[in-house]
Amino acid sequence: MSQDSLLRVERVTKAFDGLVALSEVSLEVRPGQIKGLIGPNGAGKTTLFNLIACCLAPTAGDIVFCGRSLVGLPPHRAAELGIARTFQNVQVFPGMTVLEHVLVGLHRQAQAGLVACALQTVRLRRTERRLREEAEALLDRLGLLPWAEVPVETLPFGLLRRVELARALAVRPKLLLLDEPGSGLNPTEKQAMSQLVRGLRDEGITVFLVEHDMTMVMGLADEVAVLDHGALLCEGPPHLVQRDPRVVAAYLGEGDDA
C-alpha cells in the first residue's frame, strides 16, 4: 500500500452478536481524492463509516488514519484527529439554531473547560467572538447565512443536509465522511451538493462518501469501492467499476444479464 494514503482500512471484520456485517474489508483513501462507497442496502457501508468514525470498534483488523491506528479510540478523538462526518438520517440538535450548530462544530477550538465557561473568563469571551465570526463566514460560504438564527426544526430537509455539512466542516477535517449526502434532495439540490463537495476537494479536504444515486456518485468520485454482503467486491475508477460484472450482478441480482 502506498505511503501517501490518508486512511487505510486493513482486513477489518465486524460482527454483531455473531452476525457478520463486514468481513476482511481492506481499502484506502488517498489525500485530496473524492472516494465513493457503494453497495446494495445492508452491504455494510454505514457500518464501515461508523468504524472509521470510531462509533464502533472492529472485531478484527485495523484502521489507520494519518499513520495512527483508530482502533479503540472514542468517537470524539476521531474528530480531533480530523475526521468529520454527516449522517444518513440527518442528526441535528433540536432547539438549536443553525449558527449554534456550527459553533458546536467549532467546540474543539474554543479550548474552554467547564470552569472557564462557568466563570465566563475574558479570554473565553474573546474566543467566542472570534468563533462567531468564523461560523458566520462558514455559513456564508454554504449559503446558510440567512437562516443563521433560525432553529433547525423549522428548516426544510434539503437545508438540514447543508447544516450538517457546515457543522462537519467546522471541525476543519482532513477527511470528510458523507453518508448519502444526496438522499432526500431534489435534482437541483443534488447538483448544488455535488458542486459543494467538489469545491471542498479543491480546498484540500479528502472526501469519502456513501451514495445510492449512481449518477451522482459516478460523476463525483475519483475512485469507487463496492461493498456487497459485507465484503469488498471491487475498487477502482468509476467507469471501470460500473462495468464490472460482479457489481452489476450484485445490484441486479445474480443470473441477470446487465
Added chain:
Amino acid sequence: MSSKVCARTRRAALWAGVALVLAASLVFPLLAAPARVGTPYRIGFIASVTGPGSSLGAPERDVARLVQDRLNREGGIAGPDGVRHEVQILINDDQSRADVAASLARRLIEQDQVHVLVGTTLSGPSLAIVPIATELRTPNISMASARAIIEDPATKRMRTWIFKPVPENLHSAAKQAEYLKAVRIDRVCHLYENTAYGQDTFASAKQEFPKAGIRILYGDSFDRFATEFPQVTRVRASGCQAVVIGSIPPAAAVINVAVAGRVGPRKIVHGHGACSPDLIRTAGQAAEGTVMPCGKILVADQLPANDPVRRVNLELVAEYARVSGGQPISTFAGHAYDALQWALLGLQAVPDGQPLARIRELARDGIERIRNYVGTHGVMNLGPEDHLGFDPKDFVIVTVQGGRFVLLPPDRWK
C-alpha cells in the same frame, strides 16, 4: 287554713327565690372576679400525624384535641394572680420530616407567636426543632424519646429551653435487664426496627444489659415493611434464650409473629415502643406472653388503688375512648397528654400582663419548677438538672394475656 299556709309559703319561696337570684347576680361577678380575662395563650403543637411516625402521632393529635375541648369547657386556665386565660392549641403535622418540623416550629414561634411549643413525635424532627426553640427562647416540650433532645451530648448539660415527659430507652433497657435477670436469662438476641427508635433501643441495650450480666449474642435491624426475616435464622443459630425486640407496631407485630412462630416458646421482650393496643390488635395470638416495660397508663385499671397516677389515667382513658371512637389508649397518647399538661402548668405560673418574651421565659421557669406532677407514666419532678423528671421505678412490666395488657408485678415475674 292549709291553703293559706300553702299560699304563704309559696309566696315566701317566691321571694326567697327572687332574693337569691338578685344576690347571685350581685355576688357571682364578685366570686368570679378572676373572670377578668387575661391575654389568650397559644400552644403550638406539632405531631407526626402522617408518615412513618403516624401510628404514634395520630393518637397524640387526638389528645391535643381532647385537651383543647377540656380547656374550652373549663374556660382556659388561671394564672397565679387568678386571671383566666383562654388557651388555643395550634395543631400541625410535620409528616414525620425534620425539615418540615423545623419550618413549622419557626413559623409557630415567629408568626403565630405561640407561648409554648409542644412537639414533635419522632426524635429526628424533634432534634431539628431544638436549635430553633433555643434561638427564639421558647419553651419546647418534646414527645420523642432521644436523650439528646434535652441534653447536649457534648457537654452533658440540660438544654435550657427543652423538656420532654418521655422515658428513654436507657430506662426501658434497664427495666428489661432487671426482668431478664430475675427470670434467669443471660443470653439474648436483639432485633430492632431500622428507625431512630430502633437504633436507640439497641444502643441502650448494649449499654445496660452487660451491667446486669446479660450478653447480647446477636443484634441486627430489620426493615419497617419487611415480611420475611432472615434475621430469625440467625437468632435460631445463635442459641440465645430470649429475643428482645426494639420496634413499634405494626413492624413490632410482624416480627413478633415471625419470632414466635419460628423460634418457639422462648421469651419475647418488647421495648416500650410496643406499649400500644395496636400491638395486640396486629400481632394477635403471637403477642400472648410477651413482656415489655411500659408506662402505667396502659394498665391504669389494674394499678393498686393507692397508686397516685391511677385516677388521672382512668379519667384520661375514658375521655380518650370518647374522642377516638372507642380506640383504646396508647402510651404515646399519654406522652402528648403529659407534654400539654406541662405546657399548661408552665403557663399557669405566669402572671398576667407580661410581654411575649417574658411570658415564654416565665413559662419555661414554671415548667422547670414542676414538682410531684401526677402524670400518665408516673409522678415526675423536674428541675434545672432534669428536664425529664421520670423515675425509672415508675416503669412497670406488662404482659399480654387473653388479648389484653396485664400488669406483671415483680412477684409474678417468675
Added chain:
Amino acid sequence: MAEPATTELPARTVPGPRGPAPGAFAARRPSSRVVLGTASAVLLLVFWALGRRLGYGLSEYLQLLVDGTVTGSVYALVAVGFVVVYRVTGVINFAQGAFVMLGPMLAITFFRALGGSGGLALAAAAAAAVLATALVATAVHRLTLHPARAASALTRIIITVGVYIALQGLALRVWGPRPYVMPAFSTLHMADRFLEVGGVTLQAQSLWVWGLGLLTVVGLVVFFEHTLVGKAMRACAVNRTAARLMGIRVDRMATLAFALAGVLGAVGGIVLAPSTRPTYDMGLDLGLKGFVAAIAGGLVSLPGAVAGGLVLGVLESLWAGVTVAGFKDLFAFVMLILLLLARPQGWLEGGHE
C-alpha cells in the same frame, strides 16, 4: 444503463448500528455472562463462608432461600406490573406502589363489609378489591396519562409520581394511619400456621404467595400468548406505530396495560397482606423494590422481571442472614448498579430497548 440506485435488494438481517445502544460498550469487554457467572460464584462463596462461621447448615440456607423467594415473589409481581405498563406506554409508573397498597386496604374493607368471616367472603372481597384496583388504575390512565400522552417521558413519569402522592394521601384520609389486619387465607385467622419441612419453617401463607403469584404470572403469559387482545398488546410493545397501522387501538391497549398493572399490584399486595400489616404508606417501599427488580430484569422482559424479583428477594435474604441487615438495601442497589453497567439491557433477553 439501468438505475441501480433504485434497485433495492432484500435487506439482510444485520442489526443496524444505529448509534451505540445502551450496551454499546459491551463490545470492548469480556462477555458479560462470564462476568456475571464469576461474580455470582464469588458472591455465593462469600455467603457460604460467612454462614459457616455462624454455624449454618443446609437447613439454614434452605430457610434463607425460602424466605427470599416469598418476598421475591411479591417483588416479582410488582415488577411485572412495571414491565407491562412500560412496554405498552413507555412510562415508568411510580403509581404502581399505590396499587400494591390499595389491594389489601380495599380487600380488608370489603371483607369487613361482608361480615368479616368465612373463606368465601374473603375470596369475594379479594376479587372485588383486585377489580376495584384495576378500575382505579384504568381511571388513572384515562384521566391523567392518556390526555398527556404526547408529553415527554419525564413529564409522564412525574405525573405518575403525583398520582402516587394523591392516592396515598387519599388512602390516609380514608383508612387513617393505623395498620390493618388481614386474616391468613388458610386459617382465616390472624394467627397463621407455621409449617415445618425438614428444618425449614414457613408460614402457610407463603404457599399462597407462591401459588397465587405463579398463577397470576402464568395467567398473564397465557393472556399474552394465546388471546387476541394479548397479542395486540404485544404488538404495541414492539412497535406502536406499526400496531396503529394494523388497526390496533393503541390507547386502549395502554389503558388495558394499566388495568393489568392494577391487577398485578393488587394481587401482590393482597397475598402479602396476611403476613404484613397493611398501612396507607406500604406502597412506596414495595414499589421501589419492584422497580429495581424490573430494571434488573431489563424493564421490557416479563421473565426478566420475575427472575429479577426472585433474585433480589433471595440475595437480600442471604445478605441479611449472614451479614448486617441494615446494609441490605445498600447491597441490593450496589448489585443493581453493577448489573446495569455490565449489561444494561437485562440478562435474559438478547436486548432490544
Added chain:
Amino acid sequence: MTARAWAGTWFLAAAGVAVVGAVELAWPGTAARLTRGLVSTDLLIRAGLFTVVLVGLNLLMGYAGQASLGQAAFYGLGAFASAIFTVRAQALGIPASVAGAWWWPWLVMLLAAVAVGAFALAVGWVILRLRGHYLAMATLGLGIIVYIVLRENLGMPHLNLTGGFDGIVGVPRLRVGGAELWPVQVYYFVVWAAALASMALGLNVVHSPAGRALRALHGSELAAESVGVDVGRLKAQIFALSAALASVAGSLYAHFQAAVVPDTFGFVPSLELVVMSAVGGMSSIWGAPLGALAVLLLEQLLRTHVLGLVPAVSGELEPVVFGLVLVVIMMFWPAGLVSSRRVQGTAWASR
C-alpha cells in the same frame, strides 16, 4: 434575548431579592403579614437553598438531558460534611484553634463541595454511560446508597460520626470575622447571594461553548461526538458541577437548620427535587428559583390556608391536593412555568 434584556432581568431579580431582604431585616415578619402568613423568611431561605440545587439539576437534566433521581444525596453529603467537621471537630482531632475560627465552616463548605464534586466525577464517569431509565435507576440507587451510609453511621457506629437516624444537632451559625450571619433575616442574604451566584454560574455555562455542547449532546450524542465533543467527559463534569452545587446548598442548609437528619436526604426528597425542577421548567436556569418557590408556596398554601378553612383537618388532605396539583401542572404545562424557547425535543427517557 438581547444582552440588555438579560441585564435588565438580572437587575430586576437581584433588586427584588435585595428589597425583600431589606424589608424583612428592617421590619421582620412583614412578608408574612402582607401575605397572611404565606411567605416567610424561612420559606424564602428554603427556596434559595433549593435554587442552588436546582440550577445544577437543571443543567444536568434540562440541558444535558441526563436524569438524576438521587440528587438529594449530594445535598446531604454537603450538609453532613459541614455538620460533622464543625460539631465533631474535636472528636476528629481538629485543633480547637482551627475548628473555632470563623473561617473554618467556610473552608469546610468549600472542601466539601470539591470533594463531593470529585466523588460525583468519579461515579459519573462510570454510570453516565447509561441512558434513559437505566441512568435514572442508577442515580436513584446511588442516592439510596448514600442515604443508607449516612443512616448507618458510615458503617462505623462506634465513631458515631453521622449520629445515625438522629443526625447531628448544634451546627454553628456562619460567621464573618466576629460577626454572626444571623438571625434568619441576615442569613437570607447569604443564601440568596449563593442562589444568585449559582444562577449566574448556570447562565454562564448555558451561554458558553460548554452549554452549547450540553444541549447538543442532549439532542444527539452521536452527532455531538462526531464534531469532537467528549461526551463522556462533559457529562461527568456537569454531573460533578451539579453535585458540587448541591453540596454547597447542603452546607448552607446545615448552618441554617443547625440540625441535620439523614431522612431529609433520602429517596423522596430526591424525587421532590425533580418535581421542583419540572414545575419550574428544567430547560431554563430561571426555572430553578421559580420551581422552588412555586412548590414551597403550594405546600405552604395547602398547609395553612386551604386547610385552615377546614379546622378539623390537619395535614391529611394536603398530600391529596398536592399530588393532584402536581398532575395538573404537568398535564397542562409540561415544560414547566418557564421554558426557554430552546431546549425541547428529546427528553432523557424518550424512546
